[in-house]
Amino acid sequence: MVTPSRRRGAIAPAITVALSLVIAACSVASPSPSPSSPADSPGASQAAASGTVSPASTGGSDIDCLAGSITTSGSTALQPLVDKAAKDYVAACPEAAINVQGGGSGTGLTQVLQGAVEIGASDVTADSKLQPADASQLVDHVIARQGWIMVANPSVTGVTNLTTAQARDIWTGTVTNWKDVGGPDQPIVLIIRPASSGTRATFKQIVLGGANEATGQTLTEDSNGAVTTAVVQTPGSTSVIGFPYYQQNKDQLSGLQLDGIEATIDDLKNGTYKLQAFGHLYTKGQPTGLTKAFLDYLASPTVQDQTLPSLFFAAAGSD
Amino acid sequence: MLPSTGQALPGLHSALARPLSWTERLDLPRRITFAAAAAVVLLVGLLLGAITWNGIQLFVAGGVPVSQILTATWAPDPTSPPTNYGLLPFIFGTVGLMAVAALIATPLSIGLALFMSEIAPPWARRITQPAMEVFVGIPSVVWGWLGLTTLVPFLREYLSGLGFVVGFSWFAGGVVVSLMILPTITTIAYDSLVAIPADLRTGSLALATTRWQTIRHVLLPTAAAGLATAVVLGMMRAAGEALAVQMVIGNAPVIPTSLTRPMTTLTSQITLDMGNTVAGEPWNDALWTMGLVLLLISFGFVILVRLLGRRGSAR
Amino acid sequence: MTRTIVADRLATAALWAAGLAVVAVLAAIIAHFLLASIGTLSLSFLVSDPSTASLGGIGPLLWNSIYILVLTLLITVPLGVLGGIYMAEYAAENPLTQAIRFCQELISSVPSIVVGMFGLALFVGLTHWGYTALGGSLALTIFNLPLLSRLTEQAIRAVPADERSGSLALGATKWQTIRHVVLPLAIPGIVSGIILSGGRIFGEAAALLFTSGLATPSHYDFLDLDLTDPRSPWSPFHPATTLSVYVWNLNAEGLGHFVRQIADASSATLVLLVLVFDVAARGLGRLLQRRLMGA
Numbered sequence: 001m002v003t004p005s006r007r008r009g010a011i012a013p014a015i016t017v018a019l020s021l022v023i024a025a026c027s028v029a030s031p032s033p034s035p036s037s038p039a040d041s042p043g044a045s046q047a048a049a050s051g052t053v054s055p056a057s058t059g060g061s062d063i064d065c066l067a068g069s070i071t072t073s074g075s076t077a078l079q080p081l082v083d084k085a086a087k088d089y090v091a092a093c094p095e096a097a098i099n100v101q102g103g104g105s106g107t108g109l110t111q112v113l114q115g116a117v118e119i120g121a122s123d124v125t126a127d128s129k130l131q132p133a134d135a136s137q138l139v140d141h142v143i144a145r146q147g148w149i150m151v152a153n154p155s156v157t158g159v160t161n162l163t164t165a166q167a168r169d170i171w172t173g174t175v176t177n178w179k180d181v182g183g184p185d186q187p188i189v190l191i192i193r194p195a196s197s198g199t200r201a202t203f204k205q206i207v208l209g210g211a212n213e214a215t216g217q218t219l220t221e222d223s224n225g226a227v228t229t230a231v232v233q234t235p236g237s238t239s240v241i242g243f244p245y246y247q248q249n250k251d252q253l254s255g256l257q258l259d260g261i262e263a264t265i266d267d268l269k270n271g272t273y274k275l276q277a278f279g280h281l282y283t284k285g286q287p288t289g290l291t292k293a294f295l296d297y298l299a300s301p302t303v304q305d306q307t308l309p310s311l312f313f314a315a316a317g318s319d
Numbered sequence: 320m321l322p323s324t325g326q327a328l329p330g331l332h333s334a335l336a337r338p339l340s341w342t343e344r345l346d347l348p349r350r351i352t353f354a355a356a357a358a359v360v361l362l363v364g365l366l367l368g369a370i371t372w373n374g375i376q377l378f379v380a381g382g383v384p385v386s387q388i389l390t391a392t393w394a395p396d397p398t399s400p401p402t403n404y405g406l407l408p409f410i411f412g413t414v415g416l417m418a419v420a421a422l423i424a425t426p427l428s429i430g431l432a433l434f435m436s437e438i439a440p441p442w443a444r445r446i447t448q449p450a451m452e453v454f455v456g457i458p459s460v461v462w463g464w465l466g467l468t469t470l471v472p473f474l475r476e477y478l479s480g481l482g483f484v485v486g487f488s489w490f491a492g493g494v495v496v497s498l499m500i501l502p503t504i505t506t507i508a509y510d511s512l513v514a515i516p517a518d519l520r521t522g523s524l525a526l527a528t529t530r531w532q533t534i535r536h537v538l539l540p541t542a543a544a545g546l547a548t549a550v551v552l553g554m555m556r557a558a559g560e561a562l563a564v565q566m567v568i569g570n571a572p573v574i575p576t577s578l579t580r581p582m583t584t585l586t587s588q589i590t591l592d593m594g595n596t597v598a599g600e601p602w603n604d605a606l607w608t609m610g611l612v613l614l615l616i617s618f619g620f621v622i623l624v625r626l627l628g629r630r631g632s633a634r
Numbered sequence: 635m636t637r638t639i640v641a642d643r644l645a646t647a648a649l650w651a652a653g654l655a656v657v658a659v660l661a662a663i664i665a666h667f668l669l670a671s672i673g674t675l676s677l678s679f680l681v682s683d684p685s686t687a688s689l690g691g692i693g694p695l696l697w698n699s700i701y702i703l704v705l706t707l708l709i710t711v712p713l714g715v716l717g718g719i720y721m722a723e724y725a726a727e728n729p730l731t732q733a734i735r736f737c738q739e740l741i742s743s744v745p746s747i748v749v750g751m752f753g754l755a756l757f758v759g760l761t762h763w764g765y766t767a768l769g770g771s772l773a774l775t776i777f778n779l780p781l782l783s784r785l786t787e788q789a790i791r792a793v794p795a796d797e798r799s800g801s802l803a804l805g806a807t808k809w810q811t812i813r814h815v816v817l818p819l820a821i822p823g824i825v826s827g828i829i830l831s832g833g834r835i836f837g838e839a840a841a842l843l844f845t846s847g848l849a850t851p852s853h854y855d856f857l858d859l860d861l862t863d864p865r866s867p868w869s870p871f872h873p874a875t876t877l878s879v880y881v882w883n884l885n886a887e888g889l890g891h892f893v894r895q896i897a898d899a900s901s902a903t904l905v906l907l908v909l910v911f912d913v914a915a916r917g918l919g920r921l922l923q924r925r926l927m928g929a
Contacts, residue, residue, distance in 0.1 A: 366741065560745070
């Protein structure tokens with residue numbers, strides 16, 4: 001016969017489990033949005049408004065369906081594009097599985113070099129990040145032109161533009177309060193990426209002229225997405241994020257002009273907005289099989305003429 | 320209370336009823352189980368060897384002087400020279416985080432252990448015991464997510480006047496990790512306390528002391544070595560924690576000027592940089608060196624625990 | 635009242651406060667996650683495919699967690715139990731045995747992120763497998779095996795010497811004694827050791843980050859039993875993000891507006907599973923004890 005005392009020890013956790021099952025059952029009763037809702041990618045609603053249609057499951061002549069499983073990793077600035085293209089490809093070709101990871105440009109390059117992934121996405125060229133012997137093993141496939149925009153937390157009122165000189169002062173730590181550039185009396189909080197980030201490398205090269213970022217009042221975040229969240233939440237913060245991330249969160253951030261130039265796709269295409277770079281997908285050696293089919297799809301008119309603009313990228317071979 | 324041998328006899332009986340087979344005379348069980356035990360040793364040896372070997376490559380193959388790792392500048396990127404592999408911010412971070420977490424957790428843990436062993440009525444013990452088991456089981460990412468979504472915004476919004484400008488801070492890391500090591504310290508401290516022979520307690524009470532006097536003057540000193548062991552093991556766990564820490568301390572690669580500032584630790588930097596360094600290059604070697612430093616810290620703790628154990632039993 | 639009595643009352647109050655505070659904190663955490671996931675957590679959430687562009691589910695992630703848990707246990711339980719038997723029954727108290735014990739203690743102190751780094755170099759890089767569930771399991775084996783070995787050893791040592799000597803007195807060999815007397819008695823302890831280490835594996839994330847990967851096929855066809863097909867959920871050769879890693883990755887990538895809800899509901903799922911594990915472990919332990927004790 002089981003004595004009551006032995007049962008008691010399990011009562012507390014058992015009650016909690018029962019309670020949680022009740023709550024879960026109640027949640028089943030309440031409607032939750034289905035996984036295949038129409039707002040599928042950053043800016044897709046924008047695309048619908050402007051009349052551009054992103055390919056749903058056309059599986060048309062642009063897609064060469066192959067079976068298999070590949071993994072991509074790397075640049076988070078390119079991730080929205082690679083992710084959307086992968087989803088469209090898999091929707092048209094159910095025999096394929098394409099896993100998309102982030103991690104930053106440096107991660108993409110090293111992972112593809114070491115054979116952990118089939119495709120490495122990077123905002124910068126392999127030569128600029130890897131040793132020549134390693135970089136020569138990788139094959140470059142340019143798939144887009146991408147732009148970045150400087151953003152700040154909405155608490156930084158009155159600042160809508162930064163000149164290159166001002167940006168340099170802020171990021172190297174010479175200026176530490178927003179009031180010195182026309183904003184409120186608030187300490188500047190820099191949100192930086194790890195040293196391997198392509199976003200950081202591009203910004204450093206183009207705007208900072210190679211100068212090192214300050215390490216005083218800084219936060220390090222792992223990806224474009226995490227940086228976006230951090231800027232939204234932290235008063236006095238500023239950072240640099242890719243266009244798609246800005247467009248998806250416009251109402252919660254202030255976008256800043258660079259040297260008086262607005263950060264738009266048109267200004268990017270005609271070259272007046274200078275914070276831009278090519279998006280590279282690297283493979284180790286020439287691609288074959290599903291990897292090649294996916295890269296071919298990315299170079300196809302469907303992606304270049306429709307998917308890219310809907311996500312605020314410019315085509316690779318544009319003006 | 321275990322059954323008498325009578326329970327297990329039926330299987331034994333049939334085994335005894337026949338002569339030994341040639342496989343039984345070969346004593347395979349001894350050889351096979353030895354192989355299994357040896358596999359464990361080989362595995363451990365492999366891991367420790369790999370960490371040590373790769374950890375010294377920074378000095379051996381990279382030509383970096385050993386003293387450089389004690390500098391405070393972390394500039395590992397070869398594309399923006401000069402490079403400097405200073406690990407001091409990370410070492411300071413790990414030790415500092417460990418200290419704050421232990422400071423917060425120890426009084427609470429030992430208090431809870433005393434409560435469970437001396438004061439709690441049986442119904443309370445039946446709640447706290449499973450509570451500790453559940454506490455231990457909560458994954459570290461859940462603690463990190465909890466800290467990120469509740470503690471960090473709280474610090475940022477309500478205590479920014481005290482210096483918590485971004486919320487991510489040494490203090491936030493300390494609080495999150497202290498919750499994680501609480502059950503570790505509590506269970507080991509509890510085991511030490513209940514191991515004290517009952518005579519000591521009854522002897523003390525016979526002298527007409529209060530319960531608190533018994534605790535303070537008899538139990539705590541007697542269990543001191545065990546309690547110290549509990550705290551050291553808790554600190555060891557704190558030093559090894561990676562993901563929860565990385566989510567709440569801000570990851571600024573500098574030595575923090577106060578508890579309210581973001582900082583970094585050895586484990587969180589490894590988490591951030593592990594995927595984007597090429598094996599064989601100095602940056603990657605520096606991460607292995609961080610791993611080696613962590614191993615040496617753990618090694619020191621293991622030895623400390625053994626010394627405390629010896630002191631405790633000598634009493 | 636005298637000072638000693640006041641001190642005693644104060645101390646008692648303080649210790650009660652400590653006890654209540656800790657239990658209250660735990661209850662608050664469980665309540666927080668359950669409340670935060672009302673509307674998200676549901677049976678369909680537990681089985682749907684993941685998505686960050688919309689409120690996706692955690693089906694494949696949950697499967698990956700279970701799969702890696704089972705795979706790791708399949709590797710470590712036989713080796714760990716056999717190793718524990720050796721250490722408890724056959725090993726003599728010599729320096730070699732002491733070295734083995736020291737190694738076991740040392741490995742339990744190695745941070746899991748360092749084990750992950752080792753796993754990345756060995757099971758992802760050197761073997762050219764890329765990110766795989768098998769690589770993740772092997773990384774977890776590294777620190778689970780010594781743990782299980784030690785727990786088994788403790789469970790076997792807990793069997794009283796009388797049982798062993800009684801059996802040997804009847805003329806049984808050492809192995810017959812182990813197999814028919816010692817092991818059956820040690821099984822409750824061994825099972826609780828397996829469950830304890832299993833709980834730790836389930837929540838593990840640091841060692842899996844770069845061994846089993848950060849992305850996983852978003853849809854599993856459970857009818858695909860072809861083990862060589864990397865898209866099959868039964869194959870160990872594809873990236874297999876677990877639920878714990880998913881929570882971390884949701885925060886690290888920060889994509890989409892649903893991160894908070896998905897992560898809260900995933901955390902709630904993890905906490906609930908810990909509770910279920912705990913209840914199951916206690917229940918199983920009591921069941922085994924009752925059956926073997928005949929009470």
